[in-house]
Amino acid sequence: MPEKEKLLDKIEEIAKNRGFFWPSQEIYGGVSGFYEYGPLGALLKKHIQDMILDYYVMQEGCLAIEAPVLTSISPWIASGHVESFADRMTECEKCGEPYRADHIIEEKTGKGAEGKSMAEMDAILKENNIRCPKCKGVLGKVYDYNMMFRTFIGPGKNKIEGALRPETAQTTYMPFRRLYEIARRKMPFGVIQIGKSFRNEISPRKALIRQREFTQAEIQFFTPPALDEWKNFDEIAGMEAEALVKGSEKTVKMKFSDLVSKKHAKQPIAYFLARSLELFRKMGMDMKKLRLRQHRDDERSFYSSDTWDVEFLSDKYGVVELVGIADRTDYDLKRHQEQSKQSMEVTFDGKKFIPNVIEVAYGIDRPVICIMESVMKEEKERLFFSFPAAISPYQVAVFPLVRKDNLPVKARYIFDLLRKRYYTAYDETGSIGRMYYRQDEAGTPLCITVDYDTLEDGTVTIRERDTQKQIRVHEDVLIDSIQRIFDGEGIESVGNAA
Ligand SMILES: [Zn+2]
Numbered sequence: 422m423p424e425k426e427k428l429l430d431k432i433e434e435i436a437k438n439r440g441f442f443w444p445s446q447e448i449y450g451g452v453s454g455f456y457e458y459g460p461l462g463a464l465l466k467k468h469i470q471d472m473i474l475d476y477y478v479m480q481e482g483c484l485a486i487e488a489p490v491l492t493s494i495s496p497w498i499a500s501g502h503v504e505s506f507a508d509r510m511t512e513c514e515k516c517g518e519p520y521r522a523d524h525i526i527e528e529k530t531g532k533g534a535e536g537k538s539m540a541e542m543d544a545i546l547k548e549n550n551i552r553c554p555k556c557k558g559v560l561g562k563v564y565d566y567n568m569m570f571r572t573f574i575g576p577g578k579n580k581i582e583g584a585l586r587p588e589t590a591q592t593t594y595m596p597f598r599r600l601y602e603i604a605r606r607k608m609p610f611g612v613i614q615i616g617k618s619f620r621n622e623i624s625p626r627k628a629l630i631r632q633r634e635f636t637q638a639e640i641q642f643f644t645p646p647a648l649d650e651w652k653n654f655d656e657i658a659g660m661e662a663e664a665l666v667k668g669s670e671k672t673v674k675m676k677f678s679d680l681v682s683k684k685h686a687k688q689p690i691a692y693f694l695a696r697s698l699e700l701f702r703k704m705g706m707d708m709k710k711l712r713l714r715q716h717r718d719d720e721r722s723f724y725s726s727d728t729w730d731v732e733f734l735s736d737k738y739g740v741v742e743l744v745g746i747a748d749r750t751d752y753d754l755k756r757h758q759e760q761s762k763q764s765m766e767v768t769f770d771g772k773k774f775i776p777n778v779i780e781v782a783y784g785i786d787r788p789v790i791c792i793m794e795s796v797m798k799e800e801k802e803r804l805f806f807s808f809p810a811a812i813s814p815y816q817v818a819v820f821p822l823v824r825k826d827n828l829p830v831k832a833r834y835i836f837d838l839l840r841k842r843y844y845t846a847y848d849e850t851g852s853i854g855r856m857y858y859r860q861d862e863a864g865t866p867l868c869i870t871v872d873y874d875t876l877e878d879g880t881v882t883i884r885e886r887d888t889q890k891q892i893r894v895h896e897d898v899l900i901d902s903i904q905r906i907f908d909g910e911g912i913e914s915v916g917n918a919a
């Protein structure tokens with residue numbers, strides 16, 4: 422087995438031991454589909470989330486909102502989730518094990534079954550004599566299983582039916598009228614919401630990739646109907662990406678301008694596919710593993726007229742969908758208008774219409790593990806994560822060379838200086854080699870060491886994670902030096918070799 426594969430095999434073990442993430446509720450045996458982030462993972466996820474939020478608010482001018490995750494059932498009747506948010510399921514008649522019908526068919530026959538009717542799936546199961554992989558029992562009739570978590574809100578007779586949201590999108594559509602006013606009745610305008618969503622998956626698996634509770638960053642752009650153009654499209658038109666278009670079997674390298682001119686995608690969708698690739702690159706994702714894929718007609722969500730994903734081709738987990746970009750038409754607002762009896766119509770540019778929506782929907786948990794896979798490295802005696810400084814859990818760490826002769830006092834002083842500006846770790850519990858090793862495992866890009874020379878002449882050592890190169894700089898220019906390295910200047914041009 423190649424080295425990297427062996428390493429990837431251990432990624433969940435490494436994540437657990439180093440404090441990135443682990444299965445939730447472990448002391449009670451765990452519940453599948455729920456994970457907890459440890460001290461490193463919680464920061465890594467926060468930085469990924471902030472990078473997306475900052476991009477959409479600062480660069481795209483989106484409004485940010487935050488809505489409750491628990492709502493009445495009404496919005497989900499309107500959205501169609503009560504009726505259609507279902508997976509086809511079959512259960513073993515002997516041991517009761519549940520299976521997603523399309524998954525088990527694909528596993529056993531090698532052919533996709535998404536979009537097939539229940540009767541068709543029953544027939545395929547029978548024809549191929551597909552049995553329960555666990556006990557060889559007979560599989561029961563295929564049925565629709567709704568993935569929403571339903572509950573009640575309030576006590577007694579006046580309690581109302583509620584649900585945990587299966588996506589943030591609807592909770593952004595409900596206050597549309599207020600948002601439109603706040604956006605000064607301009608169009609298009611975007612609204613970003615980051616938060617938890619819930620899906621009662623039949624078979625949660627692949628660690629963070631298919632969970633029952635997960636974090637999304639969903640951006641809804643409200644636009645006039647049939648909007649074909651996007652204002653900054655020219656900025657990305659020349660960029661290239663691997664793309665698998667609907668009806669084609671082969672992924673081909675394409676310019677975004679071609680994607681549009683060959684009518685595979687409209688400008689708004691192409692634009693946000695390109696911007697998403699840029700964000701993933703900044704996060705440290707292995708660009709060779711990313712591709713664009715257009716949904717087939719038979720797999721597209723019920724509300725969408727065109728959907729594209731950016732996919733990460735993981736060596737361990739297979740195809741991972743990182744972001745979905747969909748033309749949701751006027752479906753959602755129209756349905757909310759019908760259900761709530763509140764008008765969603767606007768008059769813009771002399772025309773009356775219900776706005777259309779272009780949705781950009783990121784999962785925030787999936788990038789965590791795809792980035793870890795992309796940057797995990799093993800070298801001789803050390804294992805490290807080569808995170809870019811912008812998303813690394815800690816950006817800097819400070820240690821005293823030894824725990825005596827006032828070195829810890831000086832190191833603490835440097836630590837206090839840096840922590841005002843960076844996520845900074847402090848350690849004095851072990852040999853210097855051991856402390857470097859720990860920070861390599863955490864993915865901290867730079868370590869600052871205070872030694873006897875520091876007390877004499879005020880210089881400290883900066884050690885770079887990836888190259889293990891060390892330089893000395895004066896404490897007065899330490900922040901400036903760190904920033905120059907983070908901005909891309911080579912470490913050797915920033916100080917004298919140590
Ligand atoms: Zn069984």
